[in-house]
Amino acid sequence: MSPQTSPLPDAPDTVIPYLIIKNAAQAIDFYKQAFGARETFARITDSLGRVGHAELRIGGSMIMLADEHPEIGAVSPHTIGGSPISFVLNVPDVDASVKHATAAGGTLSRPLENKFYGHRSGEITDPFGYRWTLSTKVEELSDDEVLRRAAEEERKRQT
Amino acid sequence: MSATDAVTVSIDVDVEPELAFAVFTRELDTWWGRGPRYRFLAPYQGTLVLEPGIGGRLLHVADAAAGRVFVVGAVEVWEPPHRRALTWRLPNFAPDQATRVSVSFEPAGDGTRVSVTHSGWDALPDRHPARHGLTGHDFVMMRGHWWGDVLTAAKRHAERSRHPSPTGGNAP
Numbered sequence: 001m002s003p004q005t006s007p008l009p010d011a012p013d014t015v016i017p018y019l020i021i022k023n024a025a026q027a028i029d030f031y032k033q034a035f036g037a038r039e040t041f042a043r044i045t046d047s048l049g050r051v052g053h054a055e056l057r058i059g060g061s062m063i064m065l066a067d068e069h070p071e072i073g074a075v076s077p078h079t080i081g082g083s084p085i086s087f088v089l090n091v092p093d094v095d096a097s098v099k100h101a102t103a104a105g106g107t108l109s110r111p112l113e114n115k116f117y118g119h120r121s122g123e124i125t126d127p128f129g130y131r132w133t134l135s136t137k138v139e140e141l142s143d144d145e146v147l148r149r150a151a152e153e154e155r156k157r158q159t
Numbered sequence: 160m161s162a163t164d165a166v167t168v169s170i171d172v173d174v175e176p177e178l179a180f181a182v183f184t185r186e187l188d189t190w191w192g193r194g195p196r197y198r199f200l201a202p203y204q205g206t207l208v209l210e211p212g213i214g215g216r217l218l219h220v221a222d223a224a225a226g227r228v229f230v231v232g233a234v235e236v237w238e239p240p241h242r243r244a245l246t247w248r249l250p251n252f253a254p255d256q257a258t259r260v261s262v263s264f265e266p267a268g269d270g271t272r273v274s275v276t277h278s279g280w281d282a283l284p285d286r287h288p289a290r291h292g293l294t295g296h297d298f299v300m301m302r303g304h305w306w307g308d309v310l311t312a313a314k315r316h317a318e319r320s321r322h323p324s325p326t327g328g329n330a331p
Contacts, residue, residue, distance in 0.1 A: 041307055042169060044299075044300065045166070046162050047162050047278075048162045052166075052303055071295075
């Protein structure tokens with residue numbers, strides 16, 4: 001490596017989720033439709049038609065994805081039987097975004113709800129088994145108000 | 160054919176197929192990377208030339224005066240602006256070893272989906288120097304990323320020439 005070479009790949013130095021998906025090509029179409037994703041690198045496919053690598057941007061974030069490659073231990077939520085993680089998307093109008101994502105084929109797995117901390121959010125499970133929490137800030141709250149409401153929530157839970 | 164005999168790499172380019180096809184012919188040398196990663200003969204500069212039509216050659220003219228020319232391959236399919244295919248050899252291939260590169264240009268929305276399929280890798284033994292020590296999935300991904308970088312350069316060039324920015328800079 002020459003001294004001028006950056007040790008970072010040509011990608012943001014942020015956490016980039018790498019999603020393994022059964023039918024990644026369909027998932028790319030879904031993420032484009034549901035979340036306005038843009039494909040930002042060439043798509044690499046093997047002789048069997050399996051997507052080996054693809055890159056998308058959703059808002060300012062990058063995600064990478066590939067089809068299942070069980071021979072190297074890369075398996076999807078459908079094979080595992082669920083996803084242990086949820087991606088959070090902050091959007092300007094969560095009701096519109098949820099409507100959009102469900103129209104594209106997502107399932108509303110947790111209903112839209114105003115949260116005590118001032119957000120309105122709901123969870124979409126996509127057709128490939130990944131979960132996405134969509135959220136919009138609907139109230140500007142002071143720290144004191146959030147704490148007061150949190151205590152109130154806690155009291156409600158205990159009674 | 161194994162899962163790892165071929166790799167296909169696709170990119171959507173915001174220009175019509177005719178221009179995309181031309182970018183991969185007469186404009187090849189302007190955007191194709193330089194240096195040892197992208198050129199075939201040292202000092203990895205010179206000119207890359209694709210002779211159009213069946214039987215045309217893909218040449219790396221590393222030094223015309225010194226006669227240093229490497230023939231990458233020859234065109235076997237030539238159907239502008241839809242597809243072309245050519246044989247593809249690297250300098251470290253034995254005389255009887257060759258792979259094949261097929262490129263298609265399909266309309267996609269207002270632009271063109273350019274797909275490169277590089278096949279025939281099964282014919283090269285696992286210890287072939289062109290594999291850089293990689294086999295199977297890892298090798299396919301290495302080749303795939305290489306073509307991904309090549310296609311990204313082509314896309315940037317094509318879209319820049321099609322949609323020049325007034326300041327001469329590159330639109331994001």
